[in-house]
Amino acid sequence: MSASSPADSTSTDPLIYAQDGHVVTLTLNRHETRNAISEDEMVDAIEAACDRINGDHSVRVVILTGAGSAFSSGGNVKDMQDKKGMFGGTATAIRDGYRRGIQRIPLAIHRLEVPIIAAVNGAAIGAGCDLAMMCDMRVASEKALFAESFVKVGLIPGDGGAWFLPRVVGISRANEMAFTGEPVNASTALAWGMVSRVVAPAELLAAANELAGRIAVNPPAALRMTKKLLKEGEHTQLETLLEMSASLQALAHQTKDHAEAVDAIIARRAPVFSGE
Secondary structure, three states, rough: OOOOOOOOOOOOOOEEEEEEEEEEEEEEEHHHHOOOOHHHHHHHHHHHHHHHHHHHOOOEEEEEEEEOOEOOEEEEEHHHHHHHHOOOHHHHHHHHHHHHHOOOHHHHHOOOOEEEEEEEEOOEEEEEHHHHHHHEEEEEEOOOOEEOOOHHHOOOOOOOOOHHHHHHOOOOHHHHHHHHHEEHHHHHHHOOOOOOOOOOOOHHHHHHHHHHHHHHOOOOOHHHHHHHHHHOOOOOOOOHHHHHHHHHHHHHHOOHHHHHHHHHHHOOOOOOOOOO
């Protein structure tokens, strides 16, 4: 299946993995729960996909989207009502359920070595909003909606949203979203810098793939090292980051792709990168 194609409506997999060239598209595929991500099988699938991508150096960019009308509804509210799965048991059991369950998603995505783009096709609610914030970039449909809505169900962001959201929109706007629980539409998300582009629904995957293509033309090793530095820069002291930058730069200077890039610039031709 092409990465620009809609998800296979016949698939029963919780997450559809499709690769087109150097771009992998991951599609959340649980229509009946509006792509809730709190069930073990979805957590397992996202974690496995991230591990697979990290080990496959043909992949340079990832797009994450949702099947159907929603991006992700976050936690399964029916399971909350029924006290099922990660929402059942004693306080200790619930704590363990979060740590062994949905909290594996932010850790897996944060460890993802290649850039990831959220193509937000519809509502991104609660943990679904946080899932979009975990990605490196976001492109939104005009129908997209973002809500840090945990407070509306008497809960707190249990999946790391208090870490991710302020880094995307700033602390004041993150506070507003978390304290009110009210939704933010696509045009406001664009004005706030939450997304980099808003397009018509039919153009969403094309826009995400266009951005992915602009990234994927670059040397894959340099892409992975650049992302590593940016992630480390979120919490590392300047001196430590500079030392890491010097070490990774020494490796980058020795790659064949660096030599190819320089030769192509001098020869005024398009480079051909091998990943070496």
